[in-house]
Amino acid sequence: MSLLEIENATLRFGGLVAVDNVSLQVNEGEVFALVGPNGAGKSTVFNLISRFYDPAEGSIRFDGKDLLKHTADQVPGFGIARTFQNIELFEQATVLQNLLVGRHRHRTTGLLSNIVFSPKAYREELRHRAAVEEVIDFLNLQPYRDKMIGGLPYGVRKVVELGRALASEPKLLLLDEPASGLSVEETQDMAFWIEDIQTQMGISVMMVEHDMGLVSAVSGRVMALADGKELATGTAAEVQSHPVVIEAYLGTGEISKTGTSRA
Amino acid sequence: MRFVFKTSYDADISLFKHRAQAVWYGLLLLLVLATPLYFVLIGDAYLLGEITGMLILAIAGMALMLLTGHTGLPSLGHATFMAFGCYLNINLLGAGLPWLIAFPLSGLIAGALGTMIALPVLRLHGVYLALATLAMSILTSDFVVIAEPWTGGIAGAAVPDINIFGIEINRYSTPYKFYYLVLAVAILMVWFYRNLLRTPTGRSFTAIRDSEISARAMGINLTRAKATSFFLSATTAGLAGALFGHSAGYVTNETFDLVMSITLLLMIVIGGLGFIHGAFFGAIVVGIIPVAIANGRTFLSTTFDVNINVPGLESALFAFILVCFILFEPMGLYGRWLKIRTYFELFPFYRKDMFKRQKSYLKTDRVQ
Numbered sequence: 001m002s003l004l005e006i007e008n009a010t011l012r013f014g015g016l017v018a019v020d021n022v023s024l025q026v027n028e029g030e031v032f033a034l035v036g037p038n039g040a041g042k043s044t045v046f047n048l049i050s051r052f053y054d055p056a057e058g059s060i061r062f063d064g065k066d067l068l069k070h071t072a073d074q075v076p077g078f079g080i081a082r083t084f085q086n087i088e089l090f091e092q093a094t095v096l097q098n099l100l101v102g103r104h105r106h107r108t109t110g111l112l113s114n115i116v117f118s119p120k121a122y123r124e125e126l127r128h129r130a131a132v133e134e135v136i137d138f139l140n141l142q143p144y145r146d147k148m149i150g151g152l153p154y155g156v157r158k159v160v161e162l163g164r165a166l167a168s169e170p171k172l173l174l175l176d177e178p179a180s181g182l183s184v185e186e187t188q189d190m191a192f193w194i195e196d197i198q199t200q201m202g203i204s205v206m207m208v209e210h211d212m213g214l215v216s217a218v219s220g221r222v223m224a225l226a227d228g229k230e231l232a233t234g235t236a237a238e239v240q241s242h243p244v245v246i247e248a249y250l251g252t253g254e255i256s257k258t259g260t261s262r263a
Numbered sequence: 264m265r266f267v268f269k270t271s272y273d274a275d276i277s278l279f280k281h282r283a284q285a286v287w288y289g290l291l292l293l294l295v296l297a298t299p300l301y302f303v304l305i306g307d308a309y310l311l312g313e314i315t316g317m318l319i320l321a322i323a324g325m326a327l328m329l330l331t332g333h334t335g336l337p338s339l340g341h342a343t344f345m346a347f348g349c350y351l352n353i354n355l356l357g358a359g360l361p362w363l364i365a366f367p368l369s370g371l372i373a374g375a376l377g378t379m380i381a382l383p384v385l386r387l388h389g390v391y392l393a394l395a396t397l398a399m400s401i402l403t404s405d406f407v408v409i410a411e412p413w414t415g416g417i418a419g420a421a422v423p424d425i426n427i428f429g430i431e432i433n434r435y436s437t438p439y440k441f442y443y444l445v446l447a448v449a450i451l452m453v454w455f456y457r458n459l460l461r462t463p464t465g466r467s468f469t470a471i472r473d474s475e476i477s478a479r480a481m482g483i484n485l486t487r488a489k490a491t492s493f494f495l496s497a498t499t500a501g502l503a504g505a506l507f508g509h510s511a512g513y514v515t516n517e518t519f520d521l522v523m524s525i526t527l528l529l530m531i532v533i534g535g536l537g538f539i540h541g542a543f544f545g546a547i548v549v550g551i552i553p554v555a556i557a558n559g560r561t562f563l564s565t566t567f568d569v570n571i572n573v574p575g576l577e578s579a580l581f582a583f584i585l586v587c588f589i590l591f592e593p594m595g596l597y598g599r600w601l602k603i604r605t606y607f608e609l610f611p612f613y614r615k616d617m618f619k620r621q622k623s624y625l626k627t628d629r630v631q
Contacts, residue, residue, distance in 0.1 A: 073484045096275065100466055114459060116458065117462065
């Protein structure tokens with residue numbers, strides 16, 4: 001059964017069609033990857049799901065509910081968590097506090113009980129902290145637990161962002177370039193984690209990634225986009241060898257022909 | 264250096280990090296409780312009045328700290344909410360309500376009015392929000408003049424004495440009682456503030472300060488959280504305003520002017536943005552400067568027969584101090600204290616860039 005269904009979504013910025021009539025399904029328990037050259041509209045698709053942008057046409061349904069009827073801050077409530085391409089962490093807070101913000105959708109206490117720190121608020125805090133500690137354990141973040149984000153290396157921040165998304169206990173995890181800027185070892189760790197997230201936690205993953213090694217290692221289905229249009233969908237190997245995809249990445253070869261004729 | 268071995272979630276949740284810290288704050292509490300004794304001994308309560316004034320400023324500072332330091336929304340108009348609180352308090356007391364009801368009620372109504380003003384203004388960001396609140400602050404004294412039936416207009420209004428179950432409290436005739444009352448309100452506010460910061464509400468505020476987009480992606484309703492922060496801030500400022508009225512005894516349209524708003528902002532920047540301590544440190548600096556100038560003048564004229572009467576000396580000194588802090592210590596006094604403490608804790612391994620900030624508090628001064 002498909003968890004996320006996007007049908008004929010189109011988004012225009014003025015004259016530019018950023019997402020052009022894209023349809024896709026993410027099934028429960030699968031890892032789905034979006035690939036494509038820069039400016040293909042991959043992150044824009046994420047921003048459509050997150051409801052940061054309104055599509056001009058089309059529909060987005062998650063778990064049978066129409067996401068377009070809800071605002072950006074209601075989306076996490078359905079069980080969609082995300083990371084950002086250019087890490088968007090809370091810099092003036094510790095790793096622990098960042099992960100706790102990820103628990104916001106499970107908040108049950110109101111302002112008043114927070115201010116007086118009622119027993120209910122205390123019990124809620126204990127629950128949040130127990131859940132967050134599991135994430136810290138899973139991602140090996142113990143050494144950085146009480147460190148400020150501002151002073152952490154890039155690779156760790158990437159992991160913290162993944163942790164913050166996981167802390168919300170989502171059904172669908174949107175990862176925007178999880179391996180960009182990571183070293184080979186860090187990318188391997190990321191691949192293991194994504195696999196564990198899928199197999200052990202049963203969370204569906206949708207990711208945008210340029211590293212084809214990571215994509216082919218973890219994803220079941222891959223969709224290639226270029227100029228906002230779908231080029232091909234299939235397994236990583238199928239998409240990589242698809243002629244239209246190769247053309248989008250490497251060009252048609254006509255330029256190199258003129259190059260050789262001149263030489 | 265102290266390493267805290269955390270064995271339960273309580274270690275992270277509790278108000279004090281470890282027992283030694285609790286002891287230090289206990290000693291501080293004893294000190295502030297015992298302060299009036301000194302003034303009883305010397306038989307002169309003038310300076311106690313100044314200390315009470317600092318505490319009131321610190322409460323107002325906490326109000327602004329919550330909004331600017333923790334939610335990242337600058338306000339140059341917090342004197343307006345103090346004015347709301349002060350005049351509401353006067354009128355509610357005048358209507359015959361007991362102080363214990365009139366005082367909190369004036370804060371809450373000030374908070375509600377503040378939120379009503381805030382809702383349209385909160386669509387603005389950074390410098391534009393600061394400008395909108397600045398305009399509000401400039402309008403305040405005019406509104407006080409216009410609303411003469413409630414505020415006494417230019418002639419001003421006298422603030423009734425506090426009466427709690429028959430105990431009369433007046434700043435001049437019973438300075439000690441007034442000090443303890445203000446202290447109790449201040450401690451209660453600190454406790455509320457600390458609770459806020461260790462629960463989801465406070466975390467949603469700091470999340471908005473650091474990244475609005477990811478706060479939204481975590482499910483935080485920006486408008487609601489910002490309005491909540493504004494409500495709490497305006498309520499606290501209203502309470503501080505009510506106490507300020509009791510402390511001044513008589514308020515006019517010039518009491519809660521633009522200078523007051525700017526002083527509050529100055530206070531929290533000098534004290535250290537983003538720390539509750541900052542509000543108190545800032546209030547101490549702002550409270551000490553006028554006293555220091557007055558004493559310095561007296562000293563110079565009596566000892567050396569030199570008379571300095573430069574108008575605007577206070578404002579100039581404030582401005583100079585503010586510029587120095589922004590240039591040399593953007594983290595404020597509390598930040599400086601943290602750095603000194605870390606230096607000794609880690610000696611000799613302290614590095615200069617340990618407290619380096621990646622981003623600043625206001626979105627507008629971020630380099631994209």
